[in-house]
Amino acid sequence: MNKEKVPDRTVSLETAEPDMASSSSIGYLGYAEYFHNKELQQLESDVQYREKYQKEKGVSHPTLFQGLTIYVNGRTDPTRFELHKLIILHGGTFKHYLSGKTAVTHIIASELNASKKSSFANYKIVGPGWITESIARGKLLPWQDFRIVNVSVLQGKITDFATIRNCMDPNFIHSYFKSSRLHHLSNWKFQLRDQFVQDLLSSRGEISPNQKYVFFHVDFDCFFAQVSAKIDGTYDIHTVPIAISHGINNSDISSCNYVARSFGVHNGMWVSSALKLCPALKILDYEFDEYEAISNLFYQALKSVGIFKMVLPLSIDEAIGCMPVTSDTTQELLTQKCIQVRAAVFDLTQGYSVSIGCASSVLLARLALRKGKPNGFSISWFSTPLERRAFVDQFKLKDLPGIGYSTDQKIQETFGEIHSISALRGLLESPNNVSKLIKAIGSKNAKRLQTYLDGQDDDESISMVKDPASYFQKKSLSVEINYAIRFKTIDDVDTFLERLSLYLWEKLKDSNLLTRQITLKLMKRAQGAPVDPPKFMGMGKCDAISKASTLGSNTQKYGSIASECKTLFRILSVPPAEVRGIGLQFHRLTAATQASGQKLEQRRITTDIFKKANRSDDEVVRRVDEDTTPRTPKSTTYASPVKNYWDRHLKRSVTPFRYDFPDELDPEFMSNLPKDVQEEITSHHSVAKRAKRTLRTELFEEPKKQIKQTQDLHYIHDGRLVPQLSFQGLSSAKQICRTLIDWVDATIDVGPHEKDLELFVNHLNKLADQRRSHIILQLIKTLKNKIDDHYDGNSEGLEQWEYFLIRRLIPVLNKTKSDVNFNLVFDL
DNA sequence: GCTGTGTGGTAGC
DNA sequence: TATCGCTACCACACAGC
Numbered sequence: 001m002n003k004e005k006v007p008d009r010t011v012s013l014e015t016a017e018p019d020m021a022s023s024s025s026i027g028y029l030g031y032a033e034y035f036h037n038k039e040l041q042q043l044e045s046d047v048q049y050r051e052k053y054q055k056e057k058g059v060s061h062p063t064l065f066q067g068l069t070i071y072v073n074g075r076t077d078p079t080r081f082e083l084h085k086l087i088i089l090h091g092g093t094f095k096h097y098l099s100g101k102t103a104v105t106h107i108i109a110s111e112l113n114a115s116k117k118s119s120f121a122n123y124k125i126v127g128p129g130w131i132t133e134s135i136a137r138g139k140l141l142p143w144q145d146f147r148i149v150n151v152s153v154l155q156g157k158i159t160d161f162a163t164i165r166n167c168m169d170p171n172f173i174h175s176y177f178k179s180s181r182l183h184h185l186s187n188w189k190f191q192l193r194d195q196f197v198q199d200l201l202s203s204r205g206e207i208s209p210n211q212k213y214v215f216f217h218v219d220f221d222c223f224f225a226q227v228s229a230k231i232d233g234t235y236d237i238h239t240v241p242i243a244i245s246h247g248i249n250n251s252d253i254s255s256c257n258y259v260a261r262s263f264g265v266h267n268g269m270w271v272s273s274a275l276k277l278c279p280a281l282k283i284l285d286y287e288f289d290e291y292e293a294i295s296n297l298f299y300q301a302l303k304s305v306g307i308f309k310m311v312l313p314l315s316i317d318e319a320i321g322c323m324p325v326t327s328d329t330t331q332e333l334l335t336q337k338c339i340q341v342r343a344a345v346f347d348l349t350q351g352y353s354v355s356i357g358c359a360s361s362v363l364l365a366r367l368a369l370r371k372g373k374p375n376g377f378s379i380s381w382f383s384t385p386l387e388r389r390a391f392v393d394q395f396k397l398k399d400l401p402g403i404g405y406s407t408d409q410k411i412q413e414t415f416g417e418i419h420s421i422s423a424l425r426g427l428l429e430s431p432n433n434v435s436k437l438i439k440a441i442g443s444k445n446a447k448r449l450q451t452y453l454d455g456q457d458d459d460e461s462i463s464m465v466k467d468p469a470s471y472f473q474k475k476s477l478s479v480e481i482n483y484a485i486r487f488k489t490i491d492d493v494d495t496f497l498e499r500l501s502l503y504l505w506e507k508l509k510d511s512n513l514l515t516r517q518i519t520l521k522l523m524k525r526a527q528g529a530p531v532d533p534p535k536f537m538g539m540g541k542c543d544a545i546s547k548a549s550t551l552g553s554n555t556q557k558y559g560s561i562a563s564e565c566k567t568l569f570r571i572l573s574v575p576p577a578e579v580r581g582i583g584l585q586f587h588r589l590t591a592a593t594q595a596s597g598q599k600l601e602q603r604r605i606t607t608d609i610f611k612k613a614n615r616s617d618d619e620v621v622r623r624v625d626e627d628t629t630p631r632t633p634k635s636t637t638y639a640s641p642v643k644n645y646w647d648r649h650l651k652r653s654v655t656p657f658r659y660d661f662p663d664e665l666d667p668e669f670m671s672n673l674p675k676d677v678q679e680e681i682t683s684h685h686s687v688a689k690r691a692k693r694t695l696r697t698e699l700f701e702e703p704k705k706q707i708k709q710t711q712d713l714h715y716i717h718d719g720r721l722v723p724q725l726s727f728q729g730l731s732s733a734k735q736i737c738r739t740l741i742d743w744v745d746a747t748i749d750v751g752p753h754e755k756d757l758e759l760f761v762n763h764l765n766k767l768a769d770q771r772r773s774h775i776i777l778q779l780i781k782t783l784k785n786k787i788d789d790h791y792d793g794n795s796e797g798l799e800q801w802e803y804f805l806i807r808r809l810i811p812v813l814n815k816t817k818s819d820v821n822f823n824l825v826f827d828l
Numbered sequence: 829g830c831t832g833t834g835t836g837g838t839a840g841c
Numbered sequence: 842t843a844t845c846g847c848t849a850c851c852a853c854a855c856a857g858c
Contacts, residue, residue: 161843161845177845177847180845181840182841182848184847185848189839189840190849220841223840247844248843249843249844250843250844251845253841286845316841317840401838402838402851405837405838407838442853445837460850460851475850476848477849478849481846484844519834535846536843537843537844538844538846539846545835546834546835548832581846583847583848
């Protein structure tokens with residue numbers, strides 16, 4: 001382990017840049033020294049920057065911060081970069097690091113958690129406003145006025161924590177993903193690929209398939225650890241062992257620095273085991289926003305160097321720069337370019353180190369990268385296949401891309417304890433062993449492995465380089481959560497599936513895609529596995545099972561998707577209490593055509609509001625859920641056999657809403673409800689009322705006046721006097737409900753007009769401002785029921801109505817919820 | 829031979 | 842107190858024709 005990370009001097013070429021090269025050869029203290037030097041340089045360049053800026057702009061800033069040394073901690077507004085500029089322009093000294101011995105006079109921060117607060121106890125900690133307001137007033141304001149006092153973060157943490165523990169919380173999915181590193185990694189990867197494809201298409205860039213490239217595989221050294229350590233500012237990453245994790249026990253370490261690695265700590269290890277190996281290990285938090293920001297600068301830097309024809313995105317912190325080969329491509333030139341790239345990233349990101357592997361194939365560049373790490377680079381530029389093989393032979397099987405734990409195990413089971421590439425190469429000279437290998441790991445895998453033994457790229461890497469646009473094109477869409485999933489009843493599962501479908505459906509919609517196949521994937525507690533797994537709220541040992549369903553048509557309809565998921569869950573017949581993870585996948589995606597997009601012409605109905613469309617208007621109707629591309633006659637397609645059953649039996653049986661109640665029931669509201677719902681409400685009301693008692697004071701002691709007499713006022717059920725609102729000239733909820741029903745009926749074919757929707761949402765928002773949640777509830781419920789009546793139809797309008805309901809009205813409901821503290825769940 | 833489905837493996841920190 | 846175990850893609854075995 002330890003040996004690996006010290007670059008092999010015979011192969012590595014990191015000799016060119018004096019300060020960097022020396023650091024590689026003398027170890028961790030060397031890095032510290034290097035960074036110290038770099039910081040001195042930074043200070044000098046800050047002074048130069050100030051002089052240059054002031055000269056160019058012909059201004060001279062007052063030296064407000066003269067003699068002060070300021071460090072910026074965590075996320076701030078303005079950003080750390082802007083503050084940096086402001087501080088140095090006004091004569092201050094900006095510190096990038098906060099190591100124990102650094103004399104810092106002030107720390108800028110927006111918020112501090114409790115632990116930070118205590119570790120910064122001896123510093124003057126102020127909000128960014130101290131800088132900006134001092135500048136605005138032209139004098140240094142007393143820092144005490146901007147002192148950070150409240151520990152606002154804590155409150156937020158508690159709420160988030162509660163949400164994540166309970167998968168039935170309406171905000172669970174979003175708040176969970178907000179903290180999931182794997183979700184972020186996947187999301188970032190997608191965004192980078194998406195951006196890449198867009199750039200490629202818009203640049204009309206001709207990527208010649210025959211172009212020969214030198215590949216620069218560029219990768220941050222322990223990315224999360226570097227960034228979090230810098231944000232935290234407490235420890236020197238070059239001397240203190242640091243790891244990034246959420247927890248303190250059975251929690252994954254996602255990234256650790258090279259000091260920690262020297263103790264045997266590695267990524268993926270649980271914190272408890274890591275602490276046994278390295279008791280001094282410091283655990284730091286994730287800083288997802290900052291990772292993203294630094295990554296942006298990273299990609300910017302790679303482009304700014306100007307030597308790459310393409311920069312292929314591999315992940316948040318990893319990319320391949322492709323430089324066309326010319327006649328003067330020599331080792332010397334490549335060395336220079338590596339230094340240049342590393343310096344560009346270092347400067348633009350203000351101090352982050354990347355390593356580079358540089359070679360003639362994607363594979364060799366990846367292997368060279370291992371040699372270059374950490375904080376260095378390595379070039380593998382060979383003239384003969386023999387040299388190439390000799391180079392590959394230095395690595396282990398597990399170093400090869402695509403050879404993970406499982407494949408490695410299979411190879412060992414077949415051939416005994418072999419780990420090195422050279423050993424396998426020897427074995428494969430016998431055809432007998434080749435067929436053994438194929439049997440163990442499959443023919444494709446075996447073929448790819450043999451290609452790698454030769455130092456060559458496999459087909460996939462080749463297609464990535466030759467046809468990047470299609471390589472990076474998305475072909476499926478999925479979501480899964482295998483943490484904190486605990487259900488009691490099938491109702492829980494249904495509710496969760498609806499939310500999960502909604503989440504994925506929104507992505508489908510946003511990408512303007514249709515799906516033809518849905519797969520539900522479940523993680524089921526394995527036979528004999530403990531009900532409470534060792535990892536808190538984890539999934540433990542599970543069996544993965546999945547079930548796919550091919551839909552009758554390419555669809556984008558939320559309703560069909562959600563029902564199909566519930567059906568699939570029943571087919572898999574896993575008891576809700578055994579479910580430890582749940583996932584949803586859309587396959588066989590097709591682009592939604594222009595006709596099915598939202599650009600479809602809409603009729604404006606104002607004068608004659610909500611009246612039935614006339615004949616000629618109906619002709620513009622196009623079906624939304626049918627792909628217009630012809631189907632391949634060969635492919636057998638069938639509607640889900642259970643789908644109809646499900647639609648028949650489930651659709652009408654769901655209660656559209658579940659909610660807690662306001663203190664007093666509005667009689668007008670009640671009278672509009674069906675009898676059974678009235679009973680349900682009444683029976684739960686007393687309980688709900690008790691639960692709400694603490695809220696009562698706050699709610700009812702609200703002053704009753706203060707409203708300017710610009711419009712009619714009227715009393716509402718709780719005794720408040722509020723302005724009379726109206727929608728389409730109507731003010732009674734009953735009348736408005738009737739209008740809504742007519743509106744839906746009249747526009748179910750072509751969809752509602754955007755302007756009308758605006759007006760309606762406005763009206764709801766005004767009601768929300770008056771905290772009249774029950775009226776909002778009633779209106780939306782009416783609308784929802786009416787839309788449901790048309791559910792069996794298949795029209796553009798229905799689809800638009802559903803979309804409106806989910807995307808526009810739910811937010812209003814949520815807003816209401818936070819105002820009045822309703823526990824309102826939209827049940828579709 | 830083909831197609832479709834369920835499962836398993838891998839990568840990023 | 843704990844803790845945030847995702848997601849896209851490829852490949853294969855098998856079933857059914």
